[in-house]
Amino acid sequence: MFHNYVTTKPHNLNDLEVAMNIEARRAYIKAVKERYTQSSKKDKSRILNELCLICGYSRKHAIKLLSEIHSSANVLEFKRRPGAPKTYSSSVDARLVELWQIMNYPCSRHLKQALPLWLPYDLETDENTKRQLLAMSESTIERRLRPTKNKRPKGKSATTPPKLKTQIPLKLCKEDDRKTVGFFEADTVAHCGDSLSGEFAWTLTMTDLCSGWTENRASLTKSAEQIKAGVKDIEKSLPFVMMGFSSDNGSEFLNSTLHEFLVEERGNAVEFTRGRPYKKNDNAHVEQKNFTHVRNIFGYERIEGQNLVEKMNHIYRELWCPLKNFYTPCIKLKEKQRVGSKIRKKYDIPRTPFQRLLDSKQLSMKEIESLQNEKNGLNPFKLQRQLKQELKDFYEMLEKYRYVKRAA
Structure with a gap:
């Protein structure tokens, strides 16, 4: 019953844990849920043993999954992560990185001020993406660029002091x-x-x-x-x-x-x-x-x-x-x-x-x-x-x- 969900055919039962992908596990849990809820305590224990062996779950986690399915959760649906929805899509992030590279890697504070100067000339970015880029704060730009920033090497000093110093006064910047x-x-x-x-x-x-x-x-x-x-x-x-x-x-x-x-x-x-x-x-x-x-x-x-x-x-x-x-x-x-x-x-x-x-x-x-x-x-x-x-x-x-x- 699992052949449509298994990525490779296992040679034994122990290999099934590795071979089954997430969709196969969800389908298997959905298939046994009704039998689990109607079984005796002894049969439930046997079903749990099979579930732990096949899917690699711990016993507590297996009980939780079967209980959630019995109550209200749908195992074939992903649960949305808690918190506010994403404001900027991955395409906006990608264009931000491209513009950052085109502008020669300015810091987020400089980039924030440069975007209004550059975007009117940008023919490759759609208007919706432009609006989202202009709406980004400095902190948001910094967070979204952080994974792509690289460190750069140091240089060498090549300054040699000359003798002509008395004619040129020493002065600090005022x-x-x-x-x-x-x-x-x-x-x-x-x-x-x-x-x-x-x-x-x-x-x-x-x-x-x-x-x-x-x-x-x-x-x-x-x-x-x-x-x-x-x-x-x-x-x-x-x-x-x-x-x-x-x-x-x-x-x-x-x-x-x-x-x-x-x-x-x-x-x-x-x-x-x-x-x-x-x-x-x-x-x-x-x-x-x-x-x-x-x-x-x-x-x-x-x-x-x-x-x-x-x-x-x-x-x-x-x-x-x-x-x-x-x-x-x-x-x-x-x-x-x-x-x-x-x-x-x-x-x-x-x-x-x-x-x-x-x-x-x-x-x-x-x-x-x-x-x-x-x-x-x-x-x-x-x-x-x-x-x-x-x-x-x-x-x-x-x-x-x-x-x-x-x-x-």
């Missing part, structure tokens, strides 16, 4: 610098892989303290001339004037070439300062951008060759920096308060660097109009698709370079 557009923190990222030996690519990162506007440029070395060229190229692309430049104590920054360019060769000198030695948190803003703006797309691979550096700069200029500056919200620390042994931090609402520039009211109408026109010509989904293709091409070039180098 509150006024964080409220005024144009004060930058700068740092470099080594694309060295597992070894700092030889020639490899470097990325220069510069971030504005007030708005979070960030630009990146790659070079084959971190020589003074290459870093100067990177700073010069970034300055040309900025929608506002650079007023301050703060770096660590690395030799790529503390040198006469960069000092002359920023301070001596221009009418309105840039305020060139440095942080304390061995205090990475003095330039905490740009240290954080090194991960979100550099490691997130180029990882910890060793990158060599001028053609790869040029490809990196194309990605930075045309795709990555516009995507980050116009369509990726970020948060800023408002205050810190010590409560006993703990420090409680309060953050503002996530905003994109573009929105923060407009909120600052420090740009001219011409600068605002230029920025708005640039944003109107951008589509975040198109940028992301192009970025994905360019990164695919980049890693194919990188693999080809390694193959040729190994064969040489």
Whole structure:
């Protein structure tokens, strides 16, 4: 009577426990329930023995099942779990994960603010799913993304202190610098892989303290001339004037070439300062951008060759920096308060660097109009698709370079 429910034919009765699936067990219980209720105590004991042997239940559980069936429960129906029904379907969760990946893995707080900016351009998501995504709170987004989040590896330090320190004053970040557009923190990222030996690519990162506007440029070395060229190229692309430049104590920054360019060769000198030695948190803003703006797309691979550096700069200029500056919200620390042994931090609402520039009211109408026109010509989904293709091409070039180098 069980052949329609048994997945494999058992060789003996003991194998039946493994062979029977849940539907077969339910059908068997339903078949014996009437006989069980009408049997004597001795026959009930025998039926229970058979049920425990065939289905693998404990005796107490078998009695409970037969009693539930005798009362009101239907063994062929699933019981609904207690609690409120699901608000979001699995398809909404799947689309949330896809958008999170497309937006380059922002935290839930940033993602919450980015969704209204991205979804108007999303042609693949239906309106009902869009409404549900916009209705999600930060906590709900965090819970539903938690199973898919991965840890990322750490990087290597490549900073060497130079001798030119007396000409460049030591200065910590002030509150006024964080409220005024144009004060930058700068740092470099080594694309060295597992070894700092030889020639490899470097990325220069510069971030504005007030708005979070960030630009990146790659070079084959971190020589003074290459870093100067990177700073010069970034300055040309900025929608506002650079007023301050703060770096660590690395030799790529503390040198006469960069000092002359920023301070001596221009009418309105840039305020060139440095942080304390061995205090990475003095330039905490740009240290954080090194991960979100550099490691997130180029990882910890060793990158060599001028053609790869040029490809990196194309990605930075045309795709990555516009995507980050116009369509990726970020948060800023408002205050810190010590409560006993703990420090409680309060953050503002996530905003994109573009929105923060407009909120600052420090740009001219011409600068605002230029920025708005640039944003109107951008589509975040198109940028992301192009970025994905360019990164695919980049890693194919990188693999080809390694193959040729190994064969040489």
